[in-house]
Amino acid sequence: MKLDGFRMSARIDRGRVQLLTRTGLDWSEKYPSVSAALAQVTVESPYLDGELCGVGDDGLPSFSLTQAATDGQRGVRSVYFAFELLHLDGRDSASQPLIERKALLKPLVSDISGVQFNDHETGDGELIRRHACRPGFEGVVSKTIDAPYAPGNRGLWRKAKCLNRRGIRCRRLDRS
Template structure:
């Protein structure tokens, strides 16, 4: 595993965009523009909307044929993603500074955070796509002070025909209608941006992210031991019945609990503990999150039903971004099926 090196930050958090100043080389690092989380997407003629991507925020610095991939904190991760570096070398530029999201792509063609993590950990056969949504510097010219619309107009033609890189397009219109449509398609959400605003490192407000969440019941099939300062239990293991009556693993949930709730849940689960896995097939060894360890995993009779909110399903059949909502005593476990 290569040792990550921190680049020197020359554009820092500020309430104003970087000053327009010519330079023969791009900045070593530009702190990324940030997003404000909102429940609904904004609308109006000043806003455009992009697909929210499930990967790693990554800047690409190109100078005299050398490509660096920089994390949102300025770490140089170029050696982790040689295929993406090779793709960016094909851009017909002398120098540039791009902002985007690096994503592993699942069999369904959608970004998959678990695959991105596997690629970062050294897995080789992972398809990566660098989605580029901003251009801050090009061939000696700083561009961050320009309106977003102008920056994107100059970015799009640079990426045409570059395999492994893709322009993250936007659309105008009713932001909430766009968000709901993307939610129906299984997307994570959208990011709404003011089309006439400059790039402002660290600012939250002229970019707004609104997510998609789903909710349904799952059967609690086990729990894991707590780690660190966590009390009682670490996460609940979830499942559902398929049409053949098999109990299918759906992933885990480790958020949405108070300390008291963790204790109460453990008291309910301990009398149900069994010495064998109740699932029809074992959980995948690779995928989202850490693999389950037998020494810290407890299986239970599939009796308790929990309501869970979640972003969507990953390509490996596990829940993404799940949150515990509460126990459901009004629905028998045998009736729990995967919805949608």
């Protein structure tokens, strides 16, 4: 799913969490509940990539809630959607295929309240996009399943945004 929040890396070292923006700012103190949740990851030093989102009562990410949490509004439920594992206990995993990185990541973040594994689907891309648009997700991001991690797009991703979040009209945005 394409999520409506802030892209954020999570560097964890023996329970100490740093939430880092794309520009390297440490926003850990802005999101104490997410930092506390990520501190529960049981391996010594994982480095994750994901999206930090404010989540509404309907369970869907909301950018306005994400901004409210960033501005210090209390009571906003924040969730870290983990979708990449770049390093694990000092070993580079970014060079492994996406499917292998996902297999390593899933057990690390499963069953931690405030952290959600952003799984992948294979199959009919158009059908997956329509199903994502129906409940109100921002869209979908397609990645090459056997590709290593590449920061930014690097031509390996395809985004498809929903034009009408309450309906199923979607637009394909290739290589953006």
